Amino acid sequence: xxxxxxxxxxxxxxxxxxxxxxxxxxxxxxxxVVGVLADARGLSxxxxxLMSALxxxxxxxxxxxxxxxxxxxxxxxxxxxxxxxxxxxxxxAALAPWLDRLRGWKLWGTLATLVDNSFAMSVADQRAxxxxxxxxxxxGFGLWVFWVASTMVGHAFAGVIRLPAGHPVxxxxxxxMLALMVPLFRGRVDILPWAVAGLTALAAHKAGLGxxxxxxxxxxxxxxxxxxxxxxx
Numbered sequence: 001x002x003x004x005x006x007x008x009x010x011x012x013x014x015x016x017x018x019x020x021x022x023x024x025x026x027x028x029x030x031x032x033v034v035g036v037l038a039d040a041r042g043l044s045x046x047x048x049x050l051m052s053a054l055x056x057x058x059x060x061x062x063x064x065x066x067x068x069x070x071x072x073x074x075x076x077x078x079x080x081x082x083x084x085x086x087x088x089x090x091x092x093a094a095l096a097p098w099l100d101r102l103r104g105w106k107l108w109g110t111l112a113t114l115v116d117n118s119f120a121m122s123v124a125d126q127r128a129x130x131x132x133x134x135x136x137x138x139x140g141f142g143l144w145v146f147w148v149a150s151t152m153v154g155h156a157f158a159g160v161i162r163l164p165a166g167h168p169v170x171x172x173x174x175x176x177m178l179a180l181m182v183p184l185f186r187g188r189v190d191i192l193p194w195a196v197a198g199l200t201a202l203a204a205h206k207a208g209l210g211x212x213x214x215x216x217x218x219x220x221x222x223x224x225x226x227x228x229x230x231x232x233x
Contacts, residue, residue: 002175012132016134027150033062034058083215097126098133104168106133106134
């Protein structure tokens with residue numbers, strides 16, 4: 001049986017934009033937190049905007065900002081962001097029925113703006129029989145524009161109030177990261193790998209290893225235990 005023909009239409013793109021609008025209110029606090037942290041780490045408005053526009057990955061940006069120092073640990077931040085974003089590989093595989101049929105700017109623009117929310121909405125549409133791959137680009141592009149704007153608003157707000165280093169509100173970055181992890185937790189099956197990841201990272205930190213090695217050690221060992229558990233269950 002031939003696979004259903006995939007299309008890429010203007011109507012699909014605008015349907016994606018409308019879908020992104022529903023996600024923006026929940027995205028706003030996260031963007032503001034990233035903007036505030038960028039200001040606290042000494043990034044200018046332009047640097048903050050460029051980070052959001054080029055990286056467009058909230059969790060990776062939080063990780064990079066948490067590691068930020070003078071001089072900036074470019075290699076460490078890059079490795080940590082890579083570990084955080086490894087989940088994009090299986091996302092691309094799941095969306096292959098659409099992505100494999102795109103070329104040029106349609107493919108690269110879609111991949112550049114792919115995030116968790118656009119993935120979830122597009123996979124649901126795909127499984128329901130949807131054939132318009134422009135939906136994925138519309139959602140991603142809409143969220144990208146809003147993300148850059150919200151982080152810039154957060155940066156501007158932080159510049160007005162000038163929060164001192166160590167202010168309690170900066171704990172929001174850790175709280176946001178923890179909140180993002182909650183929907184990913186699948187119950188008892190995840191307890192062991194998550195516990196191993198956390199304890200490994202803590203042990204590496206207590207051993208005096210600087211960032212990003214605790215993050216990398218925890219992520220790699222936790223992933224290894226998760227893969228082993230998936231094979232034996």
